[in-house]
Amino acid sequence: MSNYDTINAITVNLRTVLAGLGLQVEEGGFSADPTFTTSPGCRVRYPFEEFHDTFRQRPSACEARFEIEIYVNDADPQTRKQKQQQWVHAVRDAVTVDALNTGGLAASKLVSAVRSEEPEISYSWPLSTIRYRLNIRYREG
Amino acid sequence: MPTITDIENALLNALKATGAFTVVESIGRSDVPDALAHPAAFVYFVSDTDTRAGDEDEEPPLPVDEVLYDVIVQSKNLISAEAAAQDSYGLLDTARDAIHGKTLGLTRARSFRCLSRVLAGYENGVISYRLRMRTEIWRAIA
Secondary structure, eight states, rough: OOOOHHHHHHHHHHHHHHHHHOOOOOOOOEEEEEEEEOSEEEEEEEEEEEEESSHHHHOOOOEEEEEEEEEEEOOHHHHHHHHHHHHHHHHHOOOOHHHHSSGGGTTTTTTEEEEOOEEEEEEEEEEOOOOOOOOEEEEEO | OOOHHHHHHHHHHHHHHOOSSSSSEEEEOOOOOOOSSEEEEEEEEEEEEETOOOTTSSOOSSOOOEEEEEEEEETTTSSHHHHHSSSSHHHHHHHHHHHOOOOTTTTTTTOOOOEEEEEEEETEEEEEEEEEEEEEOOOOOO
């Protein structure tokens, strides 16, 4: 399995996990709830990867950074913070090694670690934007 | 999503509900009143701006329009004891308080803010002030 195949499978699985939480992942569009009032929107970005190359030694590993942006429409200060916290922890609980080693990775189980970095939450009326950064380590095939 | 007319109607209704004005009209949609009575309040739409216009991949996807309206408060001072009791400055406060901090029942709208109150003119005893009101409206993605 090429590394491209692996990172592509990780991306597919990550989107599947997020969609399973009830998020509208952008690849499928936001048509189900274009106002994000009941189904928050979600974009998955892939800003960089690190290659832990070794000299003629295998196996080596790569670490891919993913940034998940979640958009929640709630202007009510009473409930806004709860929803922000709800989605942060829903993502943290759902994106696991086991959840990513499915589909095209079910047999090879190349994902070896998932590490969450501190989420960043901002608010600009009426949307909360949650930026959740993940580092996903996988073995080279 | 409220239209320009919906928002203006909400402003007009809020001003009428104060009972402080003899005339409350839209400048954009109404003829000049036959007899211009005072105190009067006139409303007109100024502008709207898409505050999230930009790179669609980088901006949060829900468009938000900043919408501005002006309210002209016009009064003729000391034409009667009643008018003197409700002077120009009192009318300005009444108009602002009727709108500021309220959504006026509009959906997808942020509470109005009164951004400024500025003298707009003085002629033959008639003094006019302009109150700039701002709200924001979010739109569903097209």
